[in-house]
Amino acid sequence: MISVAMAVYNGEKYLEVQLDSIVRQTKQADEIVIVDDCSTDQSMEIIKKFQGKHPNIRVYRNKSTLGYKKNFREVIRLCQGDLIFLSDQDDFWMPEKVHIMSDIMETHPDIQVLASSFEFMDADGKSYSVKLRKGMSNNNLYLKPVQANSLVSVTFDEFCSHNYFQGCSMALSKTAANAYLANWTDRIPHDWLIALLASHENGFYFLNKPLFCYRTHSQNTIGIPKGKKAEEWVRLKFAEDMRDAMTTVRDIWPEEFKKSDVYQKRILFADAHIQALHNRSFWDLIWQNLNPVYHELKSGRARLMDLYFVLFK
Incomplete structure (x- = not known):
């Protein structure tokens, strides 16, 4: 069983595009679990419209605002799948993302968490690229060179210094999801905690193939401060x-x-x-x-x- 876990907060501007890319996957998820963190915009209306056409969508709304770390914990907790894809509210999935990643994890049962690469897109949905620096990959987020389309293990020691992969790039086994829930902390972002736990068991892998578009805009959850x-x-x-x-x-x-x-x-x-x-x-x-x-x-x-x-x- 395949689940998609989406945490939502005031995502009306891009939510419809992302949901549409998920329901149009060449391999369909069995459930799409969405937890809304008390949005004040039209997010819930957009979700309910999709739910009317796609009964595999399950929607929950928090009683009070939890913040993104606790909201991702909540949505992962609610997923029933053996494989859980994490989703942001403002990206765009390429049609074969679920198919490719789920097939790899079925073929390699030692993989607890699989992260893919991505392409950048701006607020208007236009793709753009960054110049790849020597000795790096994954749009310069991973401080090692990896050949295109290669599947590589990422070690625990690497994650002790840096976090290289966004949560929205990840697919988790049930084992990895349970480990995350059992060891949850808000000290570090949810994706880094997931990576630490999986890599400690030699179970974190990176597929250097772009399978989604990562949208950059002024309302990204984790942003850089302005000015001085x-x-x-x-x-x-x-x-x-x-x-x-x-x-x-x-x-x-x-x-x-x-x-x-x-x-x-x-x-x-x-x-x-x-x-x-x-x-x-x-x-x-x-x-x-x-x-x-x-x-x-x-x-x-x-x-x-x-x-x-x-x-x-």
Whole structure:
């Protein structure tokens, strides 16, 4: 049984396009589960219109606004499928997304979570591309080169430093969904938690084939601050993310964390790096450049920009 899990909040502008792309899949989902997080626009009316034509759509509405992390937990909890596709409200699925990904997971039962690549599209639905940087893939989100159409495993250690894949790119086995629900935390985004848990069991894989269009617009759930705060946000984000990820690892696998010098060094470095950036400490950053965790966290260019930030911003 295949489920689609969609979390909705004030999605009227793009919701119809996304729902239409889901119901037009070459391989149909058995259920499309939608949880509306108390939208104040026409989202519920749009959903009900689709539900009238597609009885496999199940709709729920929260009693109060939960926020996207808790809302995704709720919609995943309500899914009954052995395979669960996560869906944003504003993207567009290519017609064979469900078919291709479900076939791969049937053929490879060791895969707990499968993420696909994507294409960018703007607010008007026009596709655009970004220049692929050397040594990267997945529109520069994954810090490793992967050949087109290849299927590769992504390790737990990689996810301890960075999150590379959006939730909307993922299909989850029931095992992965249950692990996520059992270990839920709002410390990190739902997709990163899912990735950590699956990769810990050697069950996270990436298919470097674009199977959906990821829409970028001013109302994306996770956005970059504007103005003067943007630069500080960019400088701090990677270290804060590493700290939060390692804290999550410590909470879920405490004995494993205690035994690992690597994990402890990461969390100590992240705290020290955040402090150095807050204090605008040039010499602390120079000293930190001797730490291999800094090289793991940021590229050479990013480390130079940290120095520029503390001196001139």
